Amino acid sequence: MSQKRDYYEVLAVARDASPSDLQRSYRQLAMKYPPDRNPGDKDAEDRFKEAAEAYEVLSDDQKRATYDRHGHEGLSASGANPGARGFDDIFSHFSDVFGDLFGMGGGRRRGGAQKGQDLGIEVELGFFEAVKGTRKSLEIPRDVTCEPCSGSGARPGSQPVNCTMCDGRGAVVHAQGLLRIQTTCPQCRGQGRVIRDRCTTCGGQGTRREVSKVEVNIPAGVDSGSRVRKPREGMPGTGGGPPGDLIVMLHVAEHPTFKREDAHIHAALEVDFTTVALGGHVTVETVHGPEKVHVESGTQQDDVIRLRGKGLPRLDGHGQGDHYVHVRIAVPRKLNKKQRKLLEEFAAEGGAE
Numbered sequence: 001m002s003q004k005r006d007y008y009e010v011l012a013v014a015r016d017a018s019p020s021d022l023q024r025s026y027r028q029l030a031m032k033y034p035p036d037r038n039p040g041d042k043d044a045e046d047r048f049k050e051a052a053e054a055y056e057v058l059s060d061d062q063k064r065a066t067y068d069r070h071g072h073e074g075l076s077a078s079g080a081n082p083g084a085r086g087f088d089d090i091f092s093h094f095s096d097v098f099g100d101l102f103g104m105g106g107g108r109r110r111g112g113a114q115k116g117q118d119l120g121i122e123v124e125l126g127f128f129e130a131v132k133g134t135r136k137s138l139e140i141p142r143d144v145t146c147e148p149c150s151g152s153g154a155r156p157g158s159q160p161v162n163c164t165m166c167d168g169r170g171a172v173v174h175a176q177g178l179l180r181i182q183t184t185c186p187q188c189r190g191q192g193r194v195i196r197d198r199c200t201t202c203g204g205q206g207t208r209r210e211v212s213k214v215e216v217n218i219p220a221g222v223d224s225g226s227r228v229r230k231p232r233e234g235m236p237g238t239g240g241g242p243p244g245d246l247i248v249m250l251h252v253a254e255h256p257t258f259k260r261e262d263a264h265i266h267a268a269l270e271v272d273f274t275t276v277a278l279g280g281h282v283t284v285e286t287v288h289g290p291e292k293v294h295v296e297s298g299t300q301q302d303d304v305i306r307l308r309g310k311g312l313p314r315l316d317g318h319g320q321g322d323h324y325v326h327v328r329i330a331v332p333r334k335l336n337k338k339q340r341k342l343l344e345e346f347a348a349e350g351g352a353e
Contacts, residue, residue, distance in 0.1 A: 004072050007054035015068070019059065026055040113241035119234035120247045125218065127255040131287045131312055133220035140214050140246065143207035145236045149199035153206035158197045163188035191238075207236050216248055221263060221313040226250045258287060263312045263321025270330040271295055286310045286323045293325065303327045 008015050011025040029051040033044045057063045057075065066074045119142055145151040154160050162168035166185035170192040174181045184190040198204030214233050227249050234244025259266040271282055279297030283290050286307065293305055304324050311321025335343065
């Protein structure tokens with residue numbers, strides 16, 4: 001391969017290929033031609049280097065723009081000489097691209113302070129508990145930091161020591177030909193430190209299980225699917241890290257009369273036919289108590305009366321929803337003689353024209 005091929009041809013992509021297209025093609029070629037899988041194959045080695053060189057240029061916006069305008073000569077004139085890279089540089093770049101697949105990288109220490117995991121719990125609420133808000137006392141089984149060892153897992157007076165297998169890095173590197181693959185240290189499990197003298201209270205775990213009582217304030221207006229976060233009431237952190245949070249997931253019971261729509265309430269109300277004909281006042285039950293409402297003369301079946309601000313509080317703090325009264329006209333099943341006579345006279349006068 002004395003003459004350089006077009007980089008787009010090397011990676012088998014179009015000239016307008018996206019960064020993800022470039023990376024996908026480079027991965028395929030790098031997995032196909034690594035020298036450790038093709039020992040003694042000079043052509044495979046050359047193709048491996050060629051793919052790395054092409055990807056180095058095309059994955060860099062500035063180098064790619066120079067290459068698109070002026071080709072290989074433009075890169076040389078600009079001082080970029082990707083073909084001069086050695087295997088160490090190539091594999092450093094290769095590791096960056098494949099790190100998410102094989103765990104390769106810079107040997108980062110995995111120990112140290114880490115926040116504890118969040119803890120989730122589901123809580124059932126009555127309808128009016130959600131309307132008005134409430135305070136719940138919850139019993140939460142969870143791990144808590146062992147007090148005698150302060151969470152270190154080591155006997156009081158002693159300390160964990162650096163892991164001898166990974167030298168405190170939390171990871172070990174395995175060489176496979178030219179490839180270097182990093183994995184979690186099996187001895188310290190990525191912590192970088194091991195306990196020689198274990199705490200007798202927690203057995204070296206640094207935590208113990210207990211049932212804790214946690215008070216949680218439930219704001220007015222929550223609904224099924226709402227979540228309330230209680231900071232620092234989750235699982236304990238490690239290495240001196242803070243605890244996680246408690247996430248309370250809410251389920252609200254339905255009401256037999258009130259139907260909820262976000263912060264709004266819908267309810268049906270039977271109104272006698274004389275009131276809807278003549279107009280008058282009726283009493284409506286809302287989530288806040290009874291309200292006197294005026295019914296206009298001529299109100300029809302399924303008409304809706306809106307009571308502004310008589311719904312639920314909005315969780316964002318911007319006021320309250322509304323209460324919608326859906327009118328149902330109540331027609332008497334039986335009439336006495338006087339009622340029938342009056343209705344007959346009403347019908348004779350033209351009825352409800």
